[in-house]
Amino acid sequence: MFGRDRLPADDAYELLSNDRRRETVATLLANTERELTLRELSERVATRETGVDPAPRTHRASVYNALHQTHLPKLQTLALIEYDRDRKLVRPRPAVRSLYRYIDTVACFGLSWAEYYRLLGIVSLLSVVVVLAEVPYVPGIDPLVLTSAALAVFALSTASQLAKTFRVMLSLRRN
Template sequence: MFNTTQLPEGEIYDILANSRRRETLRLLTNAESESIELGALATAISASETGHSPPPRTARDSVRSSLHQTHLPKLHELGVVNYDTTTHTVTLCTHARDVERYMGVLTPYGVTWSEVYRSLGIVSLLIVLGTLLEAPLVSLIDPLLWTSSFLAAFAVVISAQLWSNRWSLVRSLRR
């Protein structure tokens, strides 16, 4: 059955087109608590943009203003975040998961998880084939040991991906 409550793809691309909205969602997804105060969010984003910690006050105020007036109301309207204008707190909502699917493809090192898996798969295939075809050096080790080693490597990579997305996984289990 099709999920008809998802955000349209065009809306997701529009959300992700702005670096402050992307950074807001990244910070909320990786936050240990359920919500983030607007001031803390503005400080983190302005520090990222300027490369200074703490960021200059003018940069922090500019980010805070644009978040408050433009970005958070847009994300709130689309159901991606809940922005409480009285307490100035921001919390992820149901449609955040739709956007996270488009954001969660990068590792912390800038390559996609699919590139990591694909590279590991190709290397493991070539080495195991090399042992079976008795290629020099690699055939000195039993193919079963190579296969077991690569399965362990896949388990480590999967664990790393799950760990990097741990807070979004915890939140999704709570819903």
């Protein structure tokens, strides 16, 4: 699919085993701009790590230093980014998109897509079972309508996920 731009799976897993590097890659994958300053990138990563916007100054400084000294040089060595140490500019390279498949992206409410689909499946199944079992105080909904609605939600969710993935891949291809 990506040919020579693909990072071997073992390298990808080793690279993404570090939380901060994983947040950095996820931030770069979500970035639609051509390049980020180290300050912008470190602020985004710090915000993702803490869940606070803006993240505390000491945390932002810690992220800035770790990115500059360790994580960005490693990503550059693997040809995943271009990092200008003097100008402090970071630009994702096309090869970084090969890591997208290893990052379980967030669907909604802080759930990963895998968690979202599991929850949707469980809720759908339980709803159909409750209706079929004719549980008291549950309105008599036709199980076929309920199942069709659940399948429609699955289809719309899948279309949404694919559209998001396509937009990310397209933005990375342009850069």
